[in-house]
Amino acid sequence: MTDATELTRLTRELLAAHPPADTGRLDFLRARFDAGLAWVHYPEGLGGLGAPRTLQAVVDAELEAAGAPDNDPRRIGIGLGMAAPTILGFGTEEQKRKFLRPLWVGEEVWCQLFSEPGAGSDLAALGTRAVRSGDEWIVNGQKVWTSSAHLARWAILIARTDPDVPKHRGITYFLCDMTDPGVEVRPLRQITGEAEFNEVFLTDVRIPDAHRLGEVGDGWRVAQTTLNNERVAIGGMRIPREGGMIGPVAKVWRERPELRTHDLHQRLVKLWVEAEVARLTGERTRQQLVAGQPGPEGSGLKLSFARLNQEISGLEVELRGEEGLLYEDWTMRRPELVDFVGRDAGYRYLRSKGNSIEGGTSEVLLNIVAERVLGLPSEPRTDKDVAWKDLAR
Numbered sequence: 390m391t392d393a394t395e396l397t398r399l400t401r402e403l404l405a406a407h408p409p410a411d412t413g414r415l416d417f418l419r420a421r422f423d424a425g426l427a428w429v430h431y432p433e434g435l436g437g438l439g440a441p442r443t444l445q446a447v448v449d450a451e452l453e454a455a456g457a458p459d460n461d462p463r464r465i466g467i468g469l470g471m472a473a474p475t476i477l478g479f480g481t482e483e484q485k486r487k488f489l490r491p492l493w494v495g496e497e498v499w500c501q502l503f504s505e506p507g508a509g510s511d512l513a514a515l516g517t518r519a520v521r522s523g524d525e526w527i528v529n530g531q532k533v534w535t536s537s538a539h540l541a542r543w544a545i546l547i548a549r550t551d552p553d554v555p556k557h558r559g560i561t562y563f564l565c566d567m568t569d570p571g572v573e574v575r576p577l578r579q580i581t582g583e584a585e586f587n588e589v590f591l592t593d594v595r596i597p598d599a600h601r602l603g604e605v606g607d608g609w610r611v612a613q614t615t616l617n618n619e620r621v622a623i624g625g626m627r628i629p630r631e632g633g634m635i636g637p638v639a640k641v642w643r644e645r646p647e648l649r650t651h652d653l654h655q656r657l658v659k660l661w662v663e664a665e666v667a668r669l670t671g672e673r674t675r676q677q678l679v680a681g682q683p684g685p686e687g688s689g690l691k692l693s694f695a696r697l698n699q700e701i702s703g704l705e706v707e708l709r710g711e712e713g714l715l716y717e718d719w720t721m722r723r724p725e726l727v728d729f730v731g732r733d734a735g736y737r738y739l740r741s742k743g744n745s746i747e748g749g750t751s752e753v754l755l756n757i758v759a760e761r762v763l764g765l766p767s768e769p770r771t772d773k774d775v776a777w778k779d780l781a782r
């Protein structure tokens with residue numbers, strides 16, 4: 390078993406062989422991946438060393454102190470947080486070798502082609518069709534709310550391969566090449582004015598069977614891995630104390646005493662404590678993940694993340710008064726990442742509205758926590774045994 394001493398030795402060896410000051414960013418990141426120091430809990434040969442996940446911090450601290458570049462995790466969050474654990478869990482050896490290295494170093498951005506105009510919370514109702522043709526699948530349909538599709542080289546995609554069986558059983562999971570001529574990406578403007586996400590039209594997109602992830606018809610089970618990881622990726626990001634939404638509001642509080650009132654003070658302290666509890670809970674959840682496969686409990690994290698972001702950003706706007714409503718005009722700009730802390734209060738307030746929708750709405754996550762964490766009776770489901778083609782749409 391690789392321990393902290395061994396990881397420190399390997400990290401220093403990497404730094405000596407590839408001094409960050411004299412090595413190109415991508416070259417350094419590739420060397421780091423090949424040394425197994427990218428995500429130490431991944432298997433050997435795939436960027437890791439099969440070490441406990443908690444020891445990643447040892448490597449990260451050593452590299453940070455040496456001024457080494459990182460892989461800009463916020464820019465490639467869908468790849469790191471969702472595509473990678475799913476490929477690791479269900480991919481063939483060839484798929485893991487082909488996709489994980491360029492994903493981790495950030496050469497290839499990933500997006501998620503799941504939601505459709507008629508299938509969001511009820512994702513299993515999706516209608517995008519994939520039809521087998523020799524060694525390929527021909528895909529037709531429309532996806533929506535696809536974050537980063539305009540930047541992406543690859544997408545994780547779920548499509549219907551069998552309309553004659555109940556909805557959860559006729560879905561297959563694919564890795565889709567976003568440069569295929571049949572993929573059309575159109576920007577969608579959101580409440581902040583910018584276009585962080587897109588609608589994506591798929592017309593006779595050809596996907597080799599070698600890019601199918603998991604068995605034909607097993608896509609719903611594969612997608613659960615993606616969705617469970619998504620909720621931890623959104624709600625349980627590693628951040629330092631005051632590193633999240635609470636940071637900017639605490640800073641204004643300290644620097645602008647003229648804005649303070651007793652009532653706002655009580656609310657700020659309460660939210661500060663809740664944000665810190667949520668941060669530490671996220672830290673503990675991450676430490677419990679051995680190989681990146683969380684269960685439904687990640688839904689709880691994501692629920693409190695959404696609620697806190699909305700309450701804290703609302704408090705910041707109140708505290709700043711009129712100036713809190715001002716924000717830079719981002720109309721139809723195409724951001725590369727969601728940057729809560731680096732932007733202004735008005736942006737934070739508006740963008741956090743999406744937190745209770747993306748990655749599963751808060752209502753749906755409450756259902757998941759009730760049924761799969763607390764074991765309460767499930768909602769009545771009348772369509773469980775009905776073929777997808779016979780469902781009312």
Ligand SMILES: Cc1cc2nc3c(=O)[nH]c(=O)nc-3n(C[C@H](O)[C@H](O)[C@H](O)COP(=O)(O)OP(=O)(O)OC[C@H]3O[C@@H](n4cnc5c(N)ncnc54)[C@H](O)[C@@H]3O)c2cc1C
Nearest residue numbers: 501502503504509510534535536743746747748749750752
């Ligand atoms: C910022 C942002 C980024 C996103 N990025 C992506 C992406 O990259 N890829 C992707 O595939 N999707 C993405 N999405 C889409 C997101 O996953 C869906 O919007 C979400 O799952 C909800 O689906 P819907 O919009 O169709 O709403 P609906 O499912 O139509 O829900 C409408 C309302 O009904 C409620 N509701 C529905 N079912 C139930 C139920 N059983 N019990 C109680 N209430 C219920 C919902 O909570 C909601 O309030 C993104 C969304 C946002 C906001």
